[in-house]
Amino acid sequence: MRTPVSASMSLFLAALLVAACASGSPAQTAPSAATSTTTATAVPSGEVSPSGTAGPFSATDIAWLQLTVAMNERLLPVLDMVPSRTTDPAWRTFAARLAAAHRADLGTARRLLAESGAPATNPHEGHDMPGMVTEQELTALRSVTGVAFQRLVGQHVRAHLQQAVRIATAEQRSGVYAATTALATEVVRVGGTELARLDRLDRPPRA
Amino acid sequence: MDRAAPLSGTHRWLRLATAIGALLVLLGTYVVSTTERADAAPVANAIRVAEFPADCTYSHRLPDDPIIFPGLPGASHMHSFFGATVTNANTTLPDLVNSPSTCNPRVDVSSYWVPTLYRDNVPVEPAIATFYYLGEGVRSDVVANTQPFPLGLRLVAGNAKAAGPNDSIARWSCLHAGHVPPSKNFVNCPSGTMLESYLDFPQCWNGRDLDSPDHKSHLAYPVNQACPSTHPVHVPKLRQVLRYPVTGDPSRFRLASGPGYTMHGDFFNAWPVAEMARRVQDCIRPVIKCGHDGRPI
Numbered sequence: 040m041r042t043p044v045s046a047s048m049s050l051f052l053a054a055l056l057v058a059a060c061a062s063g064s065p066a067q068t069a070p071s072a073a074t075s076t077t078t079a080t081a082v083p084s085g086e087v088s089p090s091g092t093a094g095p096f097s098a099t100d101i102a103w104l105q106l107t108v109a110m111n112e113r114l115l116p117v118l119d120m121v122p123s124r125t126t127d128p129a130w131r132t133f134a135a136r137l138a139a140a141h142r143a144d145l146g147t148a149r150r151l152l153a154e155s156g157a158p159a160t161n162p163h164e165g166h167d168m169p170g171m172v173t174e175q176e177l178t179a180l181r182s183v184t185g186v187a188f189q190r191l192v193g194q195h196v197r198a199h200l201q202q203a204v205r206i207a208t209a210e211q212r213s214g215v216y217a218a219t220t221a222l223a224t225e226v227v228r229v230g231g232t233e234l235a236r237l238d239r240l241d242r243p244p245r246a
Numbered sequence: 247m248d249r250a251a252p253l254s255g256t257h258r259w260l261r262l263a264t265a266i267g268a269l270l271v272l273l274g275t276y277v278v279s280t281t282e283r284a285d286a287a288p289v290a291n292a293i294r295v296a297e298f299p300a301d302c303t304y305s306h307r308l309p310d311d312p313i314i315f316p317g318l319p320g321a322s323h324m325h326s327f328f329g330a331t332v333t334n335a336n337t338t339l340p341d342l343v344n345s346p347s348t349c350n351p352r353v354d355v356s357s358y359w360v361p362t363l364y365r366d367n368v369p370v371e372p373a374i375a376t377f378y379y380l381g382e383g384v385r386s387d388v389v390a391n392t393q394p395f396p397l398g399l400r401l402v403a404g405n406a407k408a409a410g411p412n413d414s415i416a417r418w419s420c421l422h423a424g425h426v427p428p429s430k431n432f433v434n435c436p437s438g439t440m441l442e443s444y445l446d447f448p449q450c451w452n453g454r455d456l457d458s459p460d461h462k463s464h465l466a467y468p469v470n471q472a473c474p475s476t477h478p479v480h481v482p483k484l485r486q487v488l489r490y491p492v493t494g495d496p497s498r499f500r501l502a503s504g505p506g507y508t509m510h511g512d513f514f515n516a517w518p519v520a521e522m523a524r525r526v527q528d529c530i531r532p533v534i535k536c537g538h539d540g541r542p543i
Binding site (some may be wrong): 167 | 309315316317320321322323336459460
């Protein structure tokens with residue numbers, strides 16, 4: 040086992056040294072020649088593609104769309120709880136308007152994702168990301184009504200909107216596909232307006 | 247005249263051939279003596295484990311993930327970064343190549359990141375973070391054909407969304423307390439030990455993509471001790487070993503991604519091509535345990 044390796048190694052090095060002597064700088068040529076030979080056999084370089092994404096959508100566009108879908112899917116059931124848990128008309132109106140905007144954005148994001156050719160499976164499904172209501176928090180929401188419910192739902196909606204605006208702002212800056220960055224602009228605009236409304240409905244916690 | 251010329255030509259050729267021959271003999275002697283030294287000496291005492299390590303201390307924390315959420319700072323749960331000190335949501339390969347590193351060896355400017363561990367909601371960083379590059383889990387002829395990770399390859403391991411231990415390849419154990427059975431979730435380590443996390447990355451590459459839309463499918467785990475035909479290129483098996491300076495009640499621990507079984511790791515390869523290739527050639531293929539310098543121990 041050892042002998043053939045050693046022999047072929049010797050031949051290989053001899054070939055390298057001859058080549059190195061021919062070029063006149065053995066010390067510098069030999070090591071780089073050795074490594075480039077190794078890597079040339081290693082991978083079909085030049086055929087390596089930087090990423091699996093193709094077309095006009097960038098990796099940022101797709102990641103943001105997937106995350107937007109996941110976040111909206113998580114928020115909608117929370118907003119839909121509002122009419123059955125509070126009689127306050129201001130809260131009901133707020134939740135209904137927010138839910139309508141989020142449903143519309145969800146539809147647009149799904150359509151753009153389909154257009155991008157990204158996998159239909161949502162990589163963030165069932166995953167608690169910043170700004171998302173967890174299963175535990177959802178259970179807590181189901182156990183309260185009235186003012187207690189409003190306080191809790193206000194916290195969740197605020198966390199969601201702040202995170203949505205944060206990442207949509209990043210998509211505006213780093214995104215590529217026009218329809219996707221346009222949706223991000225809309226999320227930032229509506230998010231800002233709704234956060235201001237939420238502040239009037241439910242005072243933000245002091246920082 | 248017509249004959250003289252070829253005769254003297256032959257003469258000159260003979261002299262040249264003799265000189266070349268002598269040179270080759272000299273070269274041959276040199277090559278044999280150096281290869282015997284470089285080759286035989288380490289193997290005689292070599293530890294027959296295909297391995298080279300990078301030890302990379304904690305660098306920084308950010309709610310960023312340049313693989314899963316590229317260009318979207320703040321989109322992720324909190325990550326702890328090791329290796330390259332510059333990594334954030336916008337990091338690309340040139341950023342890493344030019345970055346300082348927390349790794350031993352310093353030449354490893356790759357970026358490694360994991361969800362942050364919290365104890366009573368206070369972040370805890372590993373006291374020791376070792377990234378082993380191994381040739382194991384496949385047949386010896388597959389190990390002998392291991393190829394270096396291509397520059398810029400992005401790899402993920404583990405399941406950040408695991409809903410339970412069955413969805414997970416995480417492994418938690420205790421350093422210096424082998425009697426505590428390993429688990430996919432946090433374990434209760436006796437005081438004086440450390441909580442350990444082991445995670446193995448996939449080692450079969452499709453030979454084409456540095457990333458994929460789901461960030462996973464360009465790599466695969468071996469099947470029956472070999473790489474599947476869809477992912478035929480065997481690369482080193484990256485094993486992430488983190489030692490956290492915490493012990494005791496596991497209910498006080500959580501990861502930024504959730505319970506212990508949501509442990510995952512991300513790797514963005516930025517090893518200089520020659521350094522990675524040398525280690526694969528000198529340590530992994532011949533099954534020799536190497537140190538941080540990539541030389542036999």
